[in-house]
Amino acid sequence: MQELEERIQAEGTVKAGDVLKVDAFLNHQCDVRLFDHMGAAWAEHFAGKTITKILTIEASGIGIACCAARHFGDVPVVFAKKAQSINLDGDQYTTTVYSFTKQKEFPVIVSKKYLNPGDHVLLIDDFLANGKALRGLIELCEEAGATVEGIGIAVEKGFQGGGDQLRADGYDVDSLAIVESMDPETGKIEFRH
Ligand code: 5GP
Structure with a gap:
């Protein structure tokens, strides 16, 4: 998606440890017009x-997922929680995921x-790196007996391989920008086309 690639080139910063920072429009400040265009592309x-x-x-998946839902007939958006809470009552599906950015394991509920x-x-997330977060969400869907129809990603870091492994496993992964190298x-920053 050209618009997203241009924003990454203009406002993204490459950090040590293979981290791309796009706080200006995706991970801290949110550009909802861009989110809307991303939703249209996935639709x-x-x-x-x-x-x-x-x-x-x-947290960062919620905004883009909500904007995307408007393009999928206003289907409900569910976000997995990363910590137990007294607000989470009743039976839960849970698994554990290793966080790329925080470098520790956390529950997904x-x-x-x-x-x-x-x-x-439809699984949606902001970034796809090694694929751990998505594997966790897939596991929750399997536990629930739900069908994963596809995966929509804003930014895939292609060089980390998680996306290609998911495609090899038969998942339809639509990443709107695939960073090939940074x-x-x-x-x-170079993109895969
Ligand atoms: P994975 O589980 O695929 O290794 O990493 C994906 C998760 O880690 C995403 O949910 C995202 O929050 C975070 N993440 C991974 N790489 C980056 C990055 O380069 N920048 C940002 N902002 N988040 C990342």
């Missing part, structure tokens, strides 16, 4: 699929009320 890609629910993970057998789920010294 075009997944047009042939029946989607009954969007599942994402807190969805109430059984909001993920059901018979749901046809250099923290020069700040140079």
Whole structure:
């Protein structure tokens, strides 16, 4: 998606440790017009699929998932929580995910009320690196007996391989920008097309 690539080139910064910082429009300040365009792009890609629910993970996935839902007939958006809370009552699907950015394991939790057998789920997230977060969400869908219809990603870091492994496993992954390489010294970012 050209608009997203241009924003990454103009406002993204490459940090050490393979981290791309896009706080100006995605991870801190949110550009909802851009989010809306991203939702439209996913709706075009997944047009042939029946989607009954969007599942994402807190926190940065929530905004883009909510904007995307407007393009999928206002289906409900469920976000997996990363910590137990007294607000999370009743039965839950849970798994554990290793965080690329925080470099530690955390729980991923969805109430059984909001993920059901018979749901046809579109997974959405801001970044795809090694694929751990998405594998966690896929596991929750499997536990629930829900079908994963596809995966919509804003920024995939292609050189980390998580996206290609998911594609090899048969998942339809639509990443709107795929970073092929990035250099923290020069700040140079190259995309896969
Ligand atoms: P994965 O689980 O695929 O290794 O990493 C994806 C998750 O880590 C995303 O949910 C995202 O929050 C975070 N993440 C991974 N790489 C980056 C990055 O370069 N920049 C930002 N802002 N988040 C990242």
